[in-house]
Amino acid sequence: METANSVREAFELTGRVAVVTGAASGLGRSSAQVLAGAGASVVCADINAEGAKKSAQEIVDAGGKAVGVGIDVSRSEEHEGLVEEALRLGQRLDVWCNSAGIMAESKVLDMPEADLDALVSVNVKGTLFGAQAAGRYMSDHGGGSIINMASAGMLVPSPNIAAYAMSKGAVVQLTRIMALEVGKKNIRVNAVAPGFVPTNMTSRYYVRDDGTEDEAMKQMVLEPMAKFAPMKRVGAPSDIGYCVLYLASDASSFLTGQILSPNGGVAMH
Incomplete structure (x- = not known):
């Protein structure tokens, strides 16, 4: 029988360590705060190093444990540094949330190649490199949870965001295929696809x-x-943060390769 204590414990992250990219603002910042609120020690990472440190300090000021660091997610070698930061912070790595992302808008016929290259570098490569770094560590240390940030924009066609939606569609397929490949290592890989926030x-x-x-x-x-x-x-950033918490926690221990889309019902149109 499930009790109030067992239900709370299913969402409890005390003693665990999480890495969140894109944590200086927006959905990454909210995700980091929610994970910390559930007891996790959090590495807040962002290309805006000062913003990442500010997010970490907010967690510390609220009684949590966190550190803020700078990272260019488009550079694969920098993700290994985040693994090291996690080990310094809490001697382990349990959760990795790839929340760093950028946006560009244009019509398909006018799409600048530079915009597409930038979106692929950050949204696709950045997610892949983070998932690889986390997956390699977790494969040798009992598993964990990898959470990628997709978008409802790849579920509902909208004008002017083709390049962005393409990049997030790639994130979804990466999520599903990686889940197939690493499930036997007790690594869960899921994605959150937010609506408009x-x-x-x-x-x-x-x-x-x-x-x-x-x-x-x-x-x-x-x-x-x-x-x-x-x-x-x-939506509110916390709407997304609580979805990240669910995917990070034991409450979703039998869930992998799935796309959780908090979008207020927009995807039903």
């Missing part, structure tokens, strides 16, 4: 050069997104 990737439409928000423009951006969703709201 206001983050620094979307706020560029309504944040002025001085950092203040244009409220009228913000409403113009967010209201149509909310109306399109059956739940009639846009």
Whole structure:
């Protein structure tokens, strides 16, 4: 029989160590905070090293354990350094969340090759290199959970985001194939495919050069997104963070190769 204690323990991460890329802001920052709130020690990594350190300090100030480091996820050798950071922080590595990502918009016929190259370097190669580094360690140390950040954009066709959706579609196939290959090592590989969530990737439409928000423009951006969703709201970073927690925890111990898409129902259209 499941008890209140056993249910809580299924989501408990005390004593475990997680790496989160893209942790300086947005979904990566929220994921790092939620994992830390569940008891994990967290390596916050981002190309914005100061932002990563700030995210880590917020966790420490809240009573958790974390360290912030800089990383260029498009460089494979830098991911091995994150494994070393995890071992320094907690002598183990249990969870790896590939949340670093970038966005570019253009119509298919006008797509700049440079945009495609950048998206592949960060969204595809960055995810692959992180999953490889985590998988190699976990293969020799009893397993773990790898969580890749995809997007509902590859589930629902939308204009102007072909390159981005292509890159996230690649992440989904990487997730499924890797899950097949490493399951026997007790490594679970899943992805989260968020719907629209206001983050620094979307706020560029309504944040002025001085950092203040244009409220009228913000409403113009967010209201149509909310109306399109059956739940009639846009997502919050914590909506994604709690999905990451589920996939990181023992509550999802029999789940691998799956795409969890918190999108407010948008993908049903």
